Amino acid sequence: MKRALLALSLLGVTGCYLPPEPAYQPPPPQPAYAPAPQQPPPAYAPAPQQPPGPVYAPAGGPPPGPVYAPAGGPPPGPVYAPAGGPPPGPVYAPAGGPPQPAAPSMTVDVQPSSGRPGTELHVYLRPFQHGATIYFNGRALPKRLSPSQDAWIIYIPGSATSGYVEVDWGGQRFRSGYITVTR
Numbered sequence: 001m002k003r004a005l006l007a008l009s010l011l012g013v014t015g016c017y018l019p020p021e022p023a024y025q026p027p028p029p030q031p032a033y034a035p036a037p038q039q040p041p042p043a044y045a046p047a048p049q050q051p052p053g054p055v056y057a058p059a060g061g062p063p064p065g066p067v068y069a070p071a072g073g074p075p076p077g078p079v080y081a082p083a084g085g086p087p088p089g090p091v092y093a094p095a096g097g098p099p100q101p102a103a104p105s106m107t108v109d110v111q112p113s114s115g116r117p118g119t120e121l122h123v124y125l126r127p128f129q130h131g132a133t134i135y136f137n138g139r140a141l142p143k144r145l146s147p148s149q150d151a152w153i154i155y156i157p158g159s160a161t162s163g164y165v166e167v168d169w170g171g172q173r174f175r176s177g178y179i180t181v182t183r
Contacts, residue, residue: 104169104170104172106126106174107124107125107174108123108166108167108174108175109124109176109177110122110123110176110177110179111124113178113179114179114180116156116183117181118156118158119155119156120153120155121153121165121179122151123151123152123153123167124150124151125151125152128150129167129169131169132152132168132169133167133168133169134154134165134166135167135168135173136154136157136163136166136179137164141154141157162178162180163178163179164178
């Protein structure tokens, strides 16, 4: 302000009113630290290939560096973080790797459950499968579809002994109840 008055007086201006300068006010107090803005974690992050050991995430956020899988190696695929951030502790892959598709399931019912060689047997499959192979005591048998198309028809072989009817489907064998062969 003194400079402004000096400049005006040098120019010959007198009797000019200048408003007083406002009093010095210190800036408002700042917190000791400003929290860094939080960014949401990525949808997934694959684990590096050579982990030195587990890195645990601190409560409230992701770890400060790369995320490694627990000892034993990284999981076989990408690791997905649940919505809202990582879990509070380490996440382990299930033993044996990722889940496998459920094995096929089938029920095998044979009617009648006893007979002489040459007796016609109806093999009911639940669910019914057209590509199934049918065995009696380990021997593959020819089959034909029943008139109702809900069962396979086989015949007890002439040299057969009592045993089981098995159905091979989807790379697995499914066994019926015991079949008694009478003479």
